[in-house]
Amino acid sequence: MSRGHESNRRDAAKEGKGVPAVGQADRIKVGIGFATGRKSFQRVLKTYIYNWKECGLTENKNVSLNLFVAYDLNYSNTKPIHFTGIHKNLLDLIDEVHFIGRGAIQKEIAGLLEQNVIGAREANLVFGGGYAAKRNAILYAAVKDGIDYLVFLDDDEYPFAVTNTRLSAVWGGQPVLTTHLESICSADVTNGYRCGYISPIPFVRFNRVLTEDDFRVFIEAISNDIINWDSIRAVMRDGGVTYADTSVLVNQTVEEIPEINRAKFITGSNLCINLTKPERVFPFYNPPGARGEDTFLGTCLRGRNVLRVPCYTFHDGFSTYDHLMDGVLPTKLKPVEADSEEVASRFYGACIGWVRYKPLFIYITQRESYERKIAEMRERLDATLPKICAYFGNDGFLKIRTELGNYSRNVERHDRQFLETREIWKRLTAYLLETRPPRDPR
16 A cells, blocks of 8 residues: 655644543554545545644644545546645645555555465455445555554545524534544444435425335335435435534534444444454445445444444535535525436435345344345335336336345355455454554654
């Protein structure tokens, strides 16, 4: 994994004010990971770095800030410079940067194969493709570099909270990194909140073609215990927008995330993982071509201390509010209407991703009722997919039923892959702990 800039200026900097006590006397190494493919990455990164400066972290001599960027050039036809071309003024505010492109991953894999740590098929399972692989590459590089705490951020989420308690939207900056550092030293995982357009489901105006009851049945077929009809209906009442809870912002309460059906529901961003004991860390996994890597990580966290911490990120799920990073704060958040090809396409992609990972999720969490639940999904999809196709003017939605069949037939193979990924990760972790150099006390 390539290593970039290292600043000497911060070694002599004075400790920033207002920075939380993180529970360690020695200098801590904080990793910030982005699995990215968007051309807007540089703007998002700039916003976050100045957010860290505002919170006092860039001047705190007891905190080392280390950036890990795993980038995908195929996602939006980008070039390496879109991710590696970080301005010197920003580099001067952080300690070290690791760029993880496909070449860097292949080089690392070649070294692992040469040392007989893992085989080629095993390397492909952990680092092969998709979001889980990018996150694993970041996780691996962070453990190798001796990072204490690793925070994952997304390139379409910004450090803002928006509330709707007045006549217009009210915005506030969020100390995302410092909030995680306040709690992670006594937890295995911390996870913040999200607001904005966190659901890819657009605002649907029901009619005779698609009634509210039709849409409810469809959502219940493809959703999980968190993305369910009750939560979706509440969001749709607000035009498809999720607003920050003012009680969370005011009370600043840290809560333990409960286990629901053998899973602790976390999100893949605004997420911090404690790496001080790497043997307690699990890798990411998703079935081929599916999403849900955060959901499957959540099924591994029984017996782990997983906390919900009081900081928000604003999810710009439809890429319509990037002007927030220029200081333009909307007074109203517009509903995302289901009347454009782009919106319908994103919704379709989300549905495909959900139905691809749901069979394995049910198999892991409710195996005793797996066959019954899959049969219920088929029945609900058969009843509603023609109406969904008619409403959105896209017969492609029928593929959802086909994908359910494909992924339910292969669920046992995907489950074996999931378990094998965890075993491979144990070997990788043991190898890294044996071979990484001693910690630099500076």
